[in-house]
Amino acid sequence: xxxxxxxxxxxxxxxxxxxxxxxxxxxxxxxxxxxxxxxxxxxxxxxxxxxxxxxxxxxxxxxxxxxxxxxxxxxxxxxxxxxxxxxxxxxxxxxxxxxxxxxxxxxxxxxxxx
Amino acid sequence: xxxxxxxxxxxxxxxxxxxxxxxxxxxxxxxxxxxxxxxxxxxxxxxxxxxxxxxxxxxxxxxxxxxxxxxxxxxxxxxxxxxxxxxxxxxxxxxxxxxxxxxxxxxxxxxxx
Numbered sequence: 545x546x547x548x549x550x551x552x553x554x555x556x557x558x559x560x561x562x563x564x565x566x567x568x569x570x571x572x573x574x575x576x577x578x579x580x581x582x583x584x585x586x587x588x589x590x591x592x593x594x595x596x597x598x599x600x601x602x603x604x605x606x607x608x609x610x611x612x613x614x615x616x617x618x619x620x621x622x623x624x625x626x627x628x629x630x631x632x633x634x635x636x637x638x639x640x641x642x643x644x645x646x647x648x649x650x651x652x653x654x655x656x657x658x
Numbered sequence: 659x660x661x662x663x664x665x666x667x668x669x670x671x672x673x674x675x676x677x678x679x680x681x682x683x684x685x686x687x688x689x690x691x692x693x694x695x696x697x698x699x700x701x702x703x704x705x706x707x708x709x710x711x712x713x714x715x716x717x718x719x720x721x722x723x724x725x726x727x728x729x730x731x732x733x734x735x736x737x738x739x740x741x742x743x744x745x746x747x748x749x750x751x752x753x754x755x756x757x758x759x760x761x762x763x764x765x766x767x768x769x770x771x
Contacts, residue, residue: 553698577757589748589762596757635700644689644708644755645716650700 546571546638550649557626558657564611565621565652567636575641578612578619583651584632592634595619623654631656660685664749664763671743671770679734679766681749687761688754690732694718695746695765704747707732708755736768743770 547570557563569578580592595603595612602610607627611620619638623630636649662683671677683690689708693701703716707726721740726732732751736743746767750760 550700579759587746587765589750589760591759591761594757594759639756642755644691644706644752645703646691646760647703648693648701650698 546573546576546640546645546647548636548638548647548649550634550636550652552652553650554653554655556655556657557623559626559628561626562622562624563626563654565623565634565636565654567619567621567649569617569619569636569638571617571638571640573640573643577639577641578610579637579639579646580608580610580619580621581635581637581648582630582632583635584629589635592621626656628656628658630654662749662751662761662763664747664766667764667766669766669768671768673770674738675770676738677736677743677768677770679736679747679749679768681732681734681763682730683732683749683751683761683763684730685751685753685761686729687751688729689752689758690726691750691752691760692716692722692724692732692734693748693750695748701748704734736770743768 578595607624633651691706692704705724707713723735749763752758
């Protein structure tokens with residue numbers, strides 16, 4: 545079974561600054577995958593970034609990067625040069641290696657201040 | 659363009675009535691999912707289907723039913739047995755498992771009074 549915990553219900557950041565959203569997970573699987581999704585006010589879920597647990601290198605997608613600490617079961621998301629369009633609810637999610645089921649955390653609401 | 663279509667966007671029903679939410683995808687994905695989103699609860703899995711004519715219960719399946727007769731379609735019925743049906747419902751699909759991401763529809767907001 546997978547559990548995902550996002551300990552920050554809300555965060556705020558100034559435009560152009562950097563912010564880090566926290567996520568911890570628990571799993572009994574040796575092989576698993578981690579994801580960050582963004583949900584803007586339109587409520588459309590958008591994939592931000594994903595990480596395979598067997599890869600030591602942290603995933604990066606443009607201004608978005610992760611800090612994957614496998615031993616600590618931590619998977620934080622760093623947003624650099626924050627933009628107004630980054631304002632959204634962010635969800636961390638995990639999936640066991642051969643499973644279809646994707647388990648989500650409760651989300652962090654990010655506000656970007658101009 | 660390929661994508662997932664959920665209809666309608668808003669749905670209103672009286673308590674005690676069953677209601678069916680539509681989900682259609684043209685991404686040729688094998689797997690499809692239904693999630694429920696409530697404020698402060700994140701997304702919780704209701705049902706998922708790995709392949710046509712097969713589906714599994716998720717974490718909160720009670721009061722819901724699904725069918726998967728066609729690859730493209732995965733309708734969700736909210737029955738009168740569901741105690742708190744008012745919520746935002748999201749349908750998703752994926753090519754497979756593992757690192758295959760979910761692609762989501764735009765959601766249906768169901769209000770039951």
